[in-house]
Amino acid sequence: MTFGVIVFPGSNCDHDAYHAAKHVFGQEARFIWHQDETVGDVDAVIVPGGFSYGDYLRSGAVARFSPVMQDVVRFANEGGLVLGICNGFQILCEAGLLPGTLMRNDNLRFRCNHATLRVENNQTPFTHLMDKGQVVSFPIAHGEGRYFADGDVLDELRDNDQIVFRYATETGDITKDANPNGSIDNIAGIVNRDGNVLGLMPHPERCVESLLGGGDDGALVFRSLIEHTATVAA
Numbered sequence: 043m044t045f046g047v048i049v050f051p052g053s054n055c056d057h058d059a060y061h062a063a064k065h066v067f068g069q070e071a072r073f074i075w076h077q078d079e080t081v082g083d084v085d086a087v088i089v090p091g092g093f094s095y096g097d098y099l100r101s102g103a104v105a106r107f108s109p110v111m112q113d114v115v116r117f118a119n120e121g122g123l124v125l126g127i128c129n130g131f132q133i134l135c136e137a138g139l140l141p142g143t144l145m146r147n148d149n150l151r152f153r154c155n156h157a158t159l160r161v162e163n164n165q166t167p168f169t170h171l172m173d174k175g176q177v178v179s180f181p182i183a184h185g186e187g188r189y190f191a192d193g194d195v196l197d198e199l200r201d202n203d204q205i206v207f208r209y210a211t212e213t214g215d216i217t218k219d220a221n222p223n224g225s226i227d228n229i230a231g232i233v234n235r236d237g238n239v240l241g242l243m244p245h246p247e248r249c250v251e252s253l254l255g256g257g258d259d260g261a262l263v264f265r266s267l268i269e270h271t272a273t274v275a276a
């Protein structure tokens with residue numbers, strides 16, 4: 043399959059995502075410049091992590107006006123697969139592709155460590171190779187990762203099974219201590235209503251090779267996407 047990785051001024055995880063797709067999983071991958079008017083002929087778009095436009099105003103608030111974002115919205119609305127990681131999640135919320143917002147971490151610190159997550163929904167193109175309730179470990183690196191949505195939106199997310207990952211202990215308990223940033227309901231990642239757009243604060247693309255330390259749980263996201271795309275094409 044072909045992955046397109048958007049590059050904004052200030053992206054810094056674009057090469058990690060490209061490397062994972064191309065060199066670790068042997069797929070086609072290409073960079074898409076933020077000023078391009080189209081994402082081109084790709085099967086999935088990755089909106090990568092980083093500090094687009096220096097995180098000015100709010101993380102993602104400027105990037106969402108980049109020319110390419112209009113086509114990312116079109117692509118998503120037509121059912122295309124979109125994966126927003128960290129700053130990418132922030133940009134997708136700002137662009138209105140995902141509900142809610144990401145605010146400053148409650149401890150006002152940039153958190154850079156490993157987080158354990160419980161898989162809440164494994165019926166998505168991004169998680170179908172995981173088990174529901176499985177605990178995975180992904181790195182986190184963010185200052186504005188505190189997910190927030192108001193009561194109505196939260197009810198909708200719960201009712202439609204849109205919460206995909208929640209911060210949890212290693213044994214899968216949802217506790218305050220396991221929550222690195224004060225996200226409401228320990229939410230670490232959500233999908234849109236149709237399930238083709240996933241945004242998450244932790245970084246699956248940074249844990250796809252166990253040789254680097256930190257495990258390779260992130261491979262499950264990439265493998266899920268690759269298998270899903272092959273199945274749809276067949």
Ligand SMILES: NC(=O)CC[C@H](N)C(=O)O
Binds near residue numbers: 091093128184
């Ligand atoms: N790793 C990242 O994508 C950083 C996200 C964002 N700029 C923040 O600090 O919240």
